[in-house]
Amino acid sequence: MKKDALFPASISQVPLPGQRIMRSILSVWFCMVIYFLRGRRGEPFYSIIAALQCIQPYSSNMLSQGKDRIIGTMIGAFWGALIIFADLLPMGGGVGTAVLHYTLLGIFSGLVIYSTVLFNIQKHALFSAMVFLGIAMFHLEDVNPYLHVFNRTMDTIIGVGVAIFINSLHFPRVRDRSTLFVSGIDHVLFREDRELSPFTKVELNRFLDDGMLFTVSTRQTPATVREILSEINLSLPIIAMDGAVLYDLATMRYVRTVKIAPALVTRISDFLHEQGMPFFVNTVQDELLVIYFHDYKDLILEEVKDVHREGVLSPDEEAFALSKSAYICMAKIYRKKRSSPHRNYVRTNARITEDVVYIQVIDREEKIDRLHELLLQQPWAAQCRTNFDTFSCDEGEKIMRIYTAEATRSAMLSLLQKRVGAPQVLTFSSEVGEGDIIIADPSHDRMVKELKKRFEPVSLKGWRNILHI
Numbered sequence: 001m002k003k004d005a006l007f008p009a010s011i012s013q014v015p016l017p018g019q020r021i022m023r024s025i026l027s028v029w030f031c032m033v034i035y036f037l038r039g040r041r042g043e044p045f046y047s048i049i050a051a052l053q054c055i056q057p058y059s060s061n062m063l064s065q066g067k068d069r070i071i072g073t074m075i076g077a078f079w080g081a082l083i084i085f086a087d088l089l090p091m092g093g094g095v096g097t098a099v100l101h102y103t104l105l106g107i108f109s110g111l112v113i114y115s116t117v118l119f120n121i122q123k124h125a126l127f128s129a130m131v132f133l134g135i136a137m138f139h140l141e142d143v144n145p146y147l148h149v150f151n152r153t154m155d156t157i158i159g160v161g162v163a164i165f166i167n168s169l170h171f172p173r174v175r176d177r178s179t180l181f182v183s184g185i186d187h188v189l190f191r192e193d194r195e196l197s198p199f200t201k202v203e204l205n206r207f208l209d210d211g212m213l214f215t216v217s218t219r220q221t222p223a224t225v226r227e228i229l230s231e232i233n234l235s236l237p238i239i240a241m242d243g244a245v246l247y248d249l250a251t252m253r254y255v256r257t258v259k260i261a262p263a264l265v266t267r268i269s270d271f272l273h274e275q276g277m278p279f280f281v282n283t284v285q286d287e288l289l290v291i292y293f294h295d296y297k298d299l300i301l302e303e304v305k306d307v308h309r310e311g312v313l314s315p316d317e318e319a320f321a322l323s324k325s326a327y328i329c330m331a332k333i334y335r336k337k338r339s340s341p342h343r344n345y346v347r348t349n350a351r352i353t354e355d356v357v358y359i360q361v362i363d364r365e366e367k368i369d370r371l372h373e374l375l376l377q378q379p380w381a382a383q384c385r386t387n388f389d390t391f392s393c394d395e396g397e398k399i400m401r402i403y404t405a406e407a408t409r410s411a412m413l414s415l416l417q418k419r420v421g422a423p424q425v426l427t428f429s430s431e432v433g434e435g436d437i438i439i440a441d442p443s444h445d446r447m448v449k450e451l452k453k454r455f456e457p458v459s460l461k462g463w464r465n466i467l468h469i
Contacts, residue, residue, distance in 0.1 A: 020055055023055050023166045023167060024051075024052055024055050026166050027048070027051040027052060027055060027159075027162050027163055027166050028048050028051070028052070030051075030162045030165075030166065031044050031047040031048045031051055031158065031159060031162055032044055032048075034047070034158055034162070035047065041151060042151040042152075042154060042155045042158075043151065043152070043155055044155065045155075046152060046155035046156055046159065047155045047156070047158045047159035047162065048159060049159065050066075050069055050073075050155070050156045050158075050159025050160050050163070051159040051160070051162045051163040051166075052163075053065060053069060053163075054066045054069060054159070054160050054163035054164070054167075055163050055166065055167060063164070066160040066163060066164060068121040068123070068124050069124060069127070069156060069159075069160055070156060070157060070160055071119055071121055071124075072116060072121055072124035072125075072127050072128040072131070073127070073128070073131055073152065073153055073156040073157075074153060075112060075115045075116060075119065075128045075131075075132075076112055076127070076128040076129065076130065076131025076132040076134075076135070077131055077132075077135070077149050077152055077153050078115075079108055079111060079112050079115070079132045080131065080132050080134075080135030080136055080149055081135075081146065081149045083108060083135075083136055084135070084145050084146065084149070105133075105136060105137070108132065108136065109129050109132065109133065112125075112128050112129050112132045113125045113128070113129055115128070116128050131152060134152070135148060135149060135152070172459060172460055172461070173456040173457065173459065174456065174457060174459045174461050175210055175211065175212075175455060175456045176212075176454065176455050176456070177210075177211040177212065177213065178213070178422060178423055178424070179213065179422060179423075179424050179425065179426055179454075179455075180213045180214075180215070180236075180416070180417055180420055180422035180424070180425045180426070181212060181213060181214045181215075181425075181426050181427075181428070181451060181454070181455065182214075182215055182216065182217050182239070182413060182425060182426070182427045182428070183214070183215075183216050183217070183427070183428040183447060183451070184216070184217060184218060184428060184429045184430060184434075184435070184439075185216050185218045185220065185225070185228070185229070186218070186219075186220070186389075186391045186430070187391075187430035187439070187442055188428055188429060188430050188439045188442055188447050189216075189442065189447055189448075190442055194228050196228075196229075196231065196232070197445055199445045199448065200445050200447075200448045201231050201232065203445075203448045203451075203452065204232050204448060204451075205231075205232060205233050207451070207452070207455055207456075208232075208233050208234070208235065209233075210456070212455050213236065213420055213422055214234070214236065214451075215234060215236040215237065215238050215239065215416070216229065216234070216238050216239070217238070217239035217240075217243070217409050217412075217413065217427070218238070218239070218240055218242075219240075219241065219242035219387055219389060219401065220240060220241075221240060221241060221282070221289060221342075221343070222238065222240045222241075222245065222247040222249070222254075222289065222342070223289055223340055223342030223343050225238055225240060225247075225249070226249060226342055227340065227342070234249050234250075235250060236416070236420065237249075237255050237416060237419075239409055239412045239413060239416065241282070241357055241358060241401075241403075241407075242358075242387050242401065242403060242407070242408075242409060243258070243403075243407050243408045243409035243410070243411060243412040243413075244257065244258050244259075244357045244358055244403055244404075244407040244412075245257045245258070245284065245357060245412075246412050246415065246416060252287065253287050254284055254287060255419075256412065256415060257284050257357060258357070258403075258404060258406055258407035258411075258412075259284070259355060259356055259357055259404070260356045260357070260358070260359075260402075260403065260404040261383075261404065262353035262354055262356075263353075264380060264383050264384070264404065265281075265352070265353040265356045265359070266351070266353055267378070267380050268359055268384070268402055269281075269351065269353075269359070271374075271375065271378060272359070272361065275323075275371060275374065276323045276326075277323055277326050277361055277363070277371060278293070278294060278323070278326055278327055278330050278361075279293070279294075279330075279359050279360060279361045280292070280293050280330070280333075280359070280360040280361075281293070281352045281356055281359055282356070282357050282358050282359070282360060283352065283354070283355040283356050283357060284355055284357055285355050288344055289342065289343055289344060290344045290346060291343060291344065291345050291346070292345075292346050292347075292348055292352045293330070293334070293345065293346075293347060293348075294347075294348070294349060295347045295348060295349045323363060323367070325363055325364050325367065326361070326362065326363035326364075326367065329362040329363055329364070329393075329394075329397050330362055332394070333362055333392075336392075357403070357407075358401045358402060358403045358407075359401070359402045360399060360400070360401050360402075361399070361400045361401075361402070362393065362397060362398070362399045362400075363397070363398070364396055364397060364398070365390070365396055365397065365398040368388070368398040368399075368400050369398075371400065372386060372388075372400060375402075382405065383404065383405055384402050384403065384404065384405060385402075385403045385404065385405045385407065385408070386400055386401065386402050386403070387400075387401050387403075388400055388401075389401070413425065413427075426454060428447055428450065428451070430442070437450055
């Protein structure tokens with residue numbers, strides 16, 4: 001394994017301790033203080049374990065974890081108290097007595113675990129069994145074993161209570177629930193790996209739970225956004241396809257689409273055919289993303305054959321020379337994306353001109369640049385708008401997407417702002433001139449940290465928010 005896979009490249013890349021670590025430190029301290037105030041009765045170890053397990057990123061998880069932990073403790077303590085009261089485990093030094101003791105110990109452990117199944121807290125089965133075995137194996141011969149059962153239960157309740165209290169403490173913050181916050185995705189929320197950090201996931205979902213008006217604006221399709229942001233609880237419609245659509249992830253409906261006029265689709269298609277350039281036609285039909293591509297014979301095969309200069313005929317088109325490099329790039333994209341349940345690929349030789357949102361071309365970078373220069377020379381070029389993307393490409397490849405000139409992110413953002421009723425908008429982007437706040441380097445969760453400063457700045461005016469679950 002490479003060295004940089006184990007260690008950060010520099011001290012500046014070492015992450016600072018997060019809130020969960022700081023809250024864990026406070027929880028341990030509080031548990032020990034309570035143990036001291038109780039006259040050093042009980043076993044603070046169990047309070048600390050319960051507290052550390054209950055310190056969760058989300059309040060709902062914390063309360064659920066605390067409740068289940070208390071129930072699990074009481075299940076183990078119940079069975080432990082039962083064997084003490086009924087004297088069910090025989091004691092003695094004989095072999096027969098020992099065998100019976102161990103057998104019953106195993107049977108009762110199974111009953112404890114089965115009890116957690118009945119209470120639907122199987123995830124705490126191990127902990128319940130530990131509570132029971134701690135009583136049955138080490139405290140049966142205590143002068144007052146019931147005292148251990150009581151203290152064991154109290155220790156857990158104390159730990160859970162400490163965790164709830166610590167997790168409910170916050171800096172005084174004023175939350176901006178009127179501004180619409182809009183973020184890019186690629187090179188803003190994450191880098192090339194398209195993996196959200198745990199911190200980003202937790203903070204974004206917490207902001208959304210606290211009433212933040214937040215959405216994303218991207219050149220990607222709604223299908224891609226659903227895949228890469230599946231763990232973020234977005235409730236507002238997203239701006240996708242570089243402003244061509246406004247899509248509601250919750251209802252899976254296209255709120256607004258800006259489509260290319262059929263006559264312009266025909267001109268673009270003819271131009272690309274003349275250049276020997278294969279392409280995808282992305283359409284929105286009945287709330288579905290349907291992607292058409294020409295029937296290039298072996299596009300769906302695992303091995304790409306040499307189709308350079310091979311003519312492809314259709315009823316209403318002349319033969320054209322197909323670019324081999326573009327064909328290979330297109331085939332790779334097709335194989336990578338076609339398994340998604342949110343995309344519908346259709347092979348056809350029919351001319352598709354209706355419901356087209358954008359046309360996508362992919363090839364080697366130098367060929368795409370040359371193609372774009374030729375496109376700009378066409379008499380209808382002013383009716384089009386193009387963008388470029390290398391985020392999901394192999395090295396040296398480039399994607400060009402062609403939209404109608406009316407499809408822009410700014411126009412769709414204005415529509416969303418009116419729909420939401422937000423008096424102001426704040427945008428985050430990686431490109432200068434395209435956002436209010438520029439995220440030059442998305443590492444170290446910079447976007448979310450910048451977002452936090454603006455959504456919930458620390459202020460004494462927010463004193464009411466110091467203690468809340």
